[in-house]
Amino acid sequence: xxxxxxxxxxxxxxxxxxxxxxxxxxxxxxxxxxxxxxxxxxxxxxxxxxxxxxxxxxxxxxxxxxxxxxxxxxxxxxxxxxxxxxx
Amino acid sequence: xxxxxxxxxxxxxxxxxxxxxxxxxxxxxxxxxxxxxxxxxxxxxxxxxxxxxxxxxxxxxxxxxxxxxxxxxxxxxxxxxxxxxxxxxxxxxxxxxxxxxxxxxxxxxxxxxxxxxxxxxxxxxxxxxxxxxxxxxxxxxxxxxxxxxxxxxxxxxxxxxxxxxxxxxxxxxxxxxxxxxxxxxxxx
Numbered sequence: 001x002x003x004x005x006x007x008x009x010x011x012x013x014x015x016x017x018x019x020x021x022x023x024x025x026x027x028x029x030x031x032x033x034x035x036x037x038x039x040x041x042x043x044x045x046x047x048x049x050x051x052x053x054x055x056x057x058x059x060x061x062x063x064x065x066x067x068x069x070x071x072x073x074x075x076x077x078x079x080x081x082x083x084x085x086x087x
Numbered sequence: 088x089x090x091x092x093x094x095x096x097x098x099x100x101x102x103x104x105x106x107x108x109x110x111x112x113x114x115x116x117x118x119x120x121x122x123x124x125x126x127x128x129x130x131x132x133x134x135x136x137x138x139x140x141x142x143x144x145x146x147x148x149x150x151x152x153x154x155x156x157x158x159x160x161x162x163x164x165x166x167x168x169x170x171x172x173x174x175x176x177x178x179x180x181x182x183x184x185x186x187x188x189x190x191x192x193x194x195x196x197x198x199x200x201x202x203x204x205x206x207x208x209x210x211x212x213x214x215x216x217x218x219x220x221x222x223x224x225x226x227x228x229x230x231x232x233x234x235x236x237x238x239x240x241x242x243x244x245x246x247x248x249x250x251x252x253x254x255x256x257x258x259x260x261x262x263x264x265x266x267x268x269x270x271x272x273x274x275x
Contacts, residue, residue: 007161007229010258011145019243019253025143026256039235039260044272 010035145255156227156254164254167216167228169242174201176209176238178216178246180225188223191216193238209238213245221250229255 012026030036146152146161156164163183170177180189191212193203202208228251230243247253
């Protein structure tokens with residue numbers, strides 16, 4: 001980080017002394033950015049074959065969970081017109 | 088600077104500042120500056136200090152921010168570097184120029200070997216570092232954390248328990264952009 005401006009990125013201000021909330025906010029930002037996962041992954045070397053397997057697995061999992069989420073939100077719709085209107 | 092842009096982009100989309108929805112989150116640093124200027128100007132025109140909006144961003148170096156801690160601007164506050172490895176935790180407090188003031192670690196607290204890599208040891212190191220820094224006359228500090236270890240959270244807690252005021256938390260974990268090759272994977 002010596003080539004970048006310091007205290008600009010990955011910084012969270014502490015409000016009213018809530019260090020816990022600030023730390024949680026920082027953690028949330030880092031996980032959504034994928035920095036925590038990458039740091040864990042780079043602890044040991046990951047061979048290219050293992051890396052390809054992992055990327056494939058993650059892509060399949062992403063597709064599956066997104067489609068499952070769409071299906072669930074479709075089935076849980078509440079605001080639709082009454083199908084038995086007039087009975 | 089992609090992660091910077093992404094981080095600022097994500098923060099812009101968070102509902103911390105209400106009139107951020109009017110700005111398109113292009114994720115450019117200048118848009119973050121303009122947003123903060125708008126927030127600061129709206130905050131400075133507010134009558135009472137308590138109604139000022141709190142922004143998660145730090146005051147960027149090119150800007151005039153009205154926040155002061157102990158009479159010092161954000162850029163002049165001393166920095167507490169915390170290096171949290173998997174086996175140990177080091178805490179070093181320096182001033183904003185980089186001159187060293189206080190240095191403690193789990194080893195200097197009397198822990199040995201495996202007990203150094205525990206959150207309890209990190210907390211005691213934080214408390215002692217805060218005590219030594221208070222002797223030197225430091226009250227507000229910004230924290231820079233490096234590494235993912237067991238002492239990452241508890242050392243900040245130890246600093247606050249020891250009496251230092253934490254102003255902001257930065258994460259400086261080194262992420263190589265495919266630099267040195269790390270050691271081989273463990274097979275257990």
